[in-house]
């Protein structure tokens with residue numbers, strides 16, 4: 001089966017995402033799959049979960065994959081499984097979805113921020129500057145579908161004996177120097193939230209790792225710590241993936257390469273059309289294979305451009321307008337405006353254009369033309 005963008009798609013209204021459209025295109029194949037799971041009577045754990053884990057293990061290139069209920073829980077179980085907790089510090093970038101910082105707090109550790117590079121990913125030089133005797137782990141976030149600069153990050157981790165948890169929620173299938181996102185550090189954490197490139201019809205996520213101890217910890221913890229029906233060796237939680245979501249994800253995994261291909265083609269078309277003088281998107285490095293979970297450009301008059309695109313029927317998003325160190329929830333960490341100048345400058349300039357696999361070339365052209373016209377106008 002192939003993903004064919006709807007040639008009759010509207011040029012008047014170009015949505016930022018189209019989850020319902022994705023379902024319409026899959027409906028005939030997906031509904032029988034969902035029905036089979038419901039009819040089986042096994043709705044959590046069991047065969048679908050195991051089958052998905054096997055398929056994902058092959059995809060991620062790691063020894064283990066543990067299916068979970070969200071990317072957030074994948075991060076929490078990864079940190080806890082590595083022994084990160086009270087009194088420990090974890091270094092992470094402040095420009096991310098809030099989950100990557102929240103999970104550090106959830107396990108009782110302290111988030112320590114390091115600023116980013118032009119590509120919006122954490123700067124290895126900045127990581128080095130904030131290492132203390134309490135630092136236990138580094139959590140790079142592979143934002144937008146682009147892998148952080150992992151060679152120097154792994155070098156720092158080896159030098160200081162730190163664990164590395166990759167937040168690969170936005171980067172399934174992305175590669176860095178030939179290696180898949182999430183397979184480079186100790187643990188890779190993935191989200192299958194409806195808005196991600198490999199998406200469930202609800203919440204879901206998983207972790208990938210070569211470490212037997214972390215995989216074993218996560219397998220137990222996701223199911224109350226039950227080693228068998230009646231024995232609990234250590235108290236856990238409920239983080240299992242629903243069987244329906246596992247079945248949907250296994251089906252969609254079969255189309256992921258094509259989804260990524262379409263997103264890369266859309267991004268390449270934008271790059272060829274957008275005026276580079278006015279709309280900056282960081283160039284791909286030689287070692288990168290980017291999957292374009294988002295297509296982010298940086299411009300001077302971002303809010304005005306966003307209004308202009310909205311008036312033209314074009315949906316956009318900002319990932320993310322308020323850096324995490326400036327969120328009210330982060331007040332007790334003691335950061336101030338000005339602490340992370342690159343993150344803060346990007347937060348004022350970034351705008352995410354639609355790049356999803358359902359877009360036609362004509363729609364991409366109209367978005368690019370509308371951006372160029374606006375930015376050229378003044």
Ligand SMILES: *Cc1c(COP(=O)(O)O)cnc(C)c1O
Pocket residue numbers: 069070071072073096097099100141167169170190191192193203204205
């Ligand atoms: C989506 C996302 C998460 C959280 O994933 P959920 O499945 O929604 O819990 C974590 N980190 C980043 C960077 C994300 O984009």
